[in-house]
Amino acid sequence: MATCKACQEPLTLTLDPADPEIRDGGEEAVMVPDDLELQACGCHFHWQCLLDVAPQVTTSMHCPACDTSLASGHAGSSSSASSGQTILTNYASEDGVQQDYDILSVLREEAYFAQHPEDRSAKALHIMSAEGDVAGIMDVLMTEAEDAEELYQAAPVQRLTTWRDPLNGGQTALHVAIVNRQEDVFWLLLWVATPGVPETAFPAEIARRANSQVILSRMKTVYSGQIDQGGMDVRFVRDDNGRTPGDLCREVGSPFSDFAQSAVFQ
Known part of the structure; x- marks a missing residue:
């Protein structure tokens, strides 16, 4: 099973059955995908694990695991393309797989609030x-x-x-x-x-x-x-x-x- 490059844990997320947003309403914990793939290098992370290193990524624009350049000029499915740079990903979650998701704006926001x-x-x-x-x-x-x-x-x-x-x-x-x-x-x-x-x-x-x-x-x-x-x-x-x-x-x-x-x- 593939693991996160940051924490080395499986690329899944365990949802609390007490959470009212969980759809099935069961009593058992629910395991769902949490697999964020960086298109530039193919490295995989949990969503939160990548956000945890947002200041580093937005400063260097390189993968925190393999140091590959992540910047792309190709427009993705989110909004930071207007800045001239994107970081394209494929994200598998409980809602399915989202291809060509530009995570750069999310990382920039997380980096800002880490400092403020x-x-x-x-x-x-x-x-x-x-x-x-x-x-x-x-x-x-x-x-x-x-x-x-x-x-x-x-x-x-x-x-x-x-x-x-x-x-x-x-x-x-x-x-x-x-x-x-x-x-x-x-x-x-x-x-x-x-x-x-x-x-x-x-x-x-x-x-x-x-x-x-x-x-x-x-x-x-x-x-x-x-x-x-x-x-x-x-x-x-x-x-x-x-x-x-x-x-x-x-x-x-x-x-x-x-x-x-x-x-x-x-």
């Missing part, structure tokens, strides 16, 4: 913003606030909402929500991170949901004081193309172009 672990919560917020996961966003914001030394400290909320993703064009979570046309997320982020905007400027359901969470109300109040002292206002943070969220609203069209003319952006 403090940004993982902000990235999670961006992913939830793209997916429209309002409940998840509220959980992240409240967890950050509760983990802070002072509940009334605005810094965690401000850091999360104004963080610009260096791997996604310098966008904030609000930019991401607009691009993905997630209206509920759009209004929730503005509710939390815009000082001095009256509740009447927001949809009634968003105001009701936010007001039902005491911590969110507290964070909004304190964030206002932070902005008054020179902190960043999420409405005016620009991405790498110089666009504020309001600019992006006008680009994506209705209904966001209408939102850009509302009292929230005045």
Whole structure:
């Protein structure tokens, strides 16, 4: 049986039967493939084992096992081809075999967060913003606030909402929500991170949901004081193309172009 070049273990993954995502619902552990083959050299790794050496791979662009150059100009099935480089793989998992998968963008992201672990919560917020996961966003914001030394400290909320993703064009979570046309997320982020905007400027359901969470109300109040002292206002943070969220609203069209003319952006 083939083994991983990093850990020398079989190229399988044992799934916990207690995991609700396991489809068969049985009581026994489930063994599934976990075989990531680098096309350039034919070396095989577990998915996580290759991610564990992401900083090394993205710096050298060589296989960590045999030192073969991995860079390719051939476009694969994922998105990093626009950078001019790809690392093509074949990946066998519980979902089947994916050919020509470009793993470079995944490795670059993993390498970045290995060096900047403090940004993982902000990235999670961006992913939830793209997916429209309002409940998840509220959980992240409240967890950050509760983990802070002072509940009334605005810094965690401000850091999360104004963080610009260096791997996604310098966008904030609000930019991401607009691009993905997630209206509920759009209004929730503005509710939390815009000082001095009256509740009447927001949809009634968003105001009701936010007001039902005491911590969110507290964070909004304190964030206002932070902005008054020179902190960043999420409405005016620009991405790498110089666009504020309001600019992006006008680009994506209705209904966001209408939102850009509302009292929230005045």
